[in-house]
């Protein structure tokens with residue numbers, strides 16, 4: 488008596504650009520570009536990772552950088568975004584926010600501005616081809632100088648009415664305090680971009696508080712470790728700060744020892760808005776629908792609870808109001824429809 492998750496309208500708010508690549512696409516592009524992939528990205532895929540220490544994080548970053556290096560031509564960027572949108576559509580997503588740090592690609596694509604314009608053009612093409620709405624999150628890198636982040640924020644706001652919807656902050660949370668990036672986020676927020684830094688993944692509640700206090704976060708990338716502080720959790724619920732929770736990523740990177748240790752149920756019960764995401768399916772494996780399957784199978788989310796997860800992802804998104812409304816109506820319709828016939832009545 489379960490409704491099909493792929494038909495539940497939802498928004499996907501935590502997906503990194505290269506990290507969205509299909510594994511066969513990585514292998515194909517690497518072959519054509521003559522890039523030698525390490526075994527961890529070929530026969531041993533998905534790689535065994537553990538990012539809870541700096542060496543493990545470094546290895547994760549290195550694999551990510553190798554994968555990024557296969558993206559050489561504008562066609563590659565178009566292909567990546569089209570496939571990401573197709574995968575989202577297959578999972579029932581009607582809105583995708585994909586995050587990109589243009590500095591990682593700028594050397595190959597004629598600088599920061601040209602890179603961002605290419606990404607935006609590719610996003611528009613993917614949107615037209617699939618019907619999945621796409622917003623771009625420009626994300627700064629915590630391990631780089633705060634002035635670089637400010638330059639990215641200024642670039643992002645120039646494209647605020649042309650597809651850039653939010654501003655992020657990624658890479659190793661243990662390096663670079665949120666406060667250092669306050670200026671960049673102020674520039675982004677003044678132009679109406681959502682503030683969506685990573686926090687509370689590799690570090691505890693303090694990192695989440697800093698995202699709220701110093702960066703006025705509307706959403707937090709991960710934020711799962713907020714669960715360690717009940718007052719913080721209450722604040723998140725009251726302020727309605729959406730946590731972009733990525734269960735498969737948490738296990739792959741060792742943030743949670745096992746899938747059942749991801750505090751999804753506790754965050755949900757505390758009233759924290761949650762948007763399930765995939766982070767880097769290229770390196771972790773599972774995609775968006777599987778995150779909802781995990782909520783159902785591992786954490787016992789009922790169909791009404793899954794519908795609520797989907798609603799929270801939509802409300803936390805930067806999608807235009809009309810699209811939000813349409814998707815929310817789709818969630819209600821999903822729930823109102825009887826579960827498919829032929830389901831085992833005993834299970835209901």
Ligand SMILES: [Zn+2]
Nearest residue numbers: 503685708766
């Ligand atoms: Zn992430």
